Amino acid sequence: MTNKVLRVLTLLLQVLAIAVEIGICTYGIIIVEDPSESYPYIATVVRVVVILLVTIAYYKTSVSKINPGNLFIISCLFFLSMTELSILSYFTKLSGWSFIPPRALVRTVMASQFMVHFSLIGYAMQYQTNEHSSVVRLLLIGLAAAAFLTVLLPAAQEVSKLWDKKAPLVTLSVLASTAMISHLILAFTETTKAAALRHTATILMIAGNYITAVFADMLPFIVIGSALFSIGGFITMVITLRNSVIL
Secondary structure: HHHHHHHHHHHHHHHHHHHHHHHHHHHHHOOOOHHHHHHHHHHHHHHHHHHHHHHHHHHHHHHHOOOOOOOOHHHHHHHHHHHHHHHHHHHHHHHHHHHHOHHHHHHHHHHHHHHHHHHHHHHHHHHHHHHOHHHOOOOOOHHHHHHHHHHHHOOOOOHHHHHHHHHHHHHHHHHHHHHHHHHHHHHHHHHHHHHHHHHHHHHHHHHHHHHHHHHHOEEEEEHHHHHHHHHHHHHHHHHHHHHHHOO
């Protein structure tokens, strides 16, 4: 019962975050005076829609009364949605409205990015060992580590400058690299093409997410990162719908 309540609550919070992000992006695109400044909102909408589609595919095929779903996957999808709250920083500059204090937003985005990669690393470890009893313990360790790093590391005053500081950037780079290597190993050790492809899609999503986060103010990198993320997400969605499995 507790797992079911937690799963439903997580999904509701994720849907709420996605609704806020899409609403803000839509409003930002409408009121922005210079069309060239609308790219952060457009790119965010693209990525958020991809996250939403993958989430729908996963809950439709892999979560039921019998199967509560994999906590690492649910965590990854939730925190991916939370990372996109970074668009609030651009919206505040545009409109002057602030829904979340800048420092709180910076810490939220930082913790969410860390948890995305902790979740993917944890999933890879579980996938290799096929040990399901340790999922909750590993996830709690990841949450504690992400919270500790978020409080410990220095942070910028705004999200767009978050990864300009060396310590957060190095931490994110190490986590992203570890997650990519973990799924690259799994991709080469899989016995079926579909299984290898789903890990390759995960690598594309990790790379796309990293690029769009670190190079948030550079249009070419935003386009490349969003494209990689979207391709990986689309492949993941298709494989999930066909095989009732994600990642």
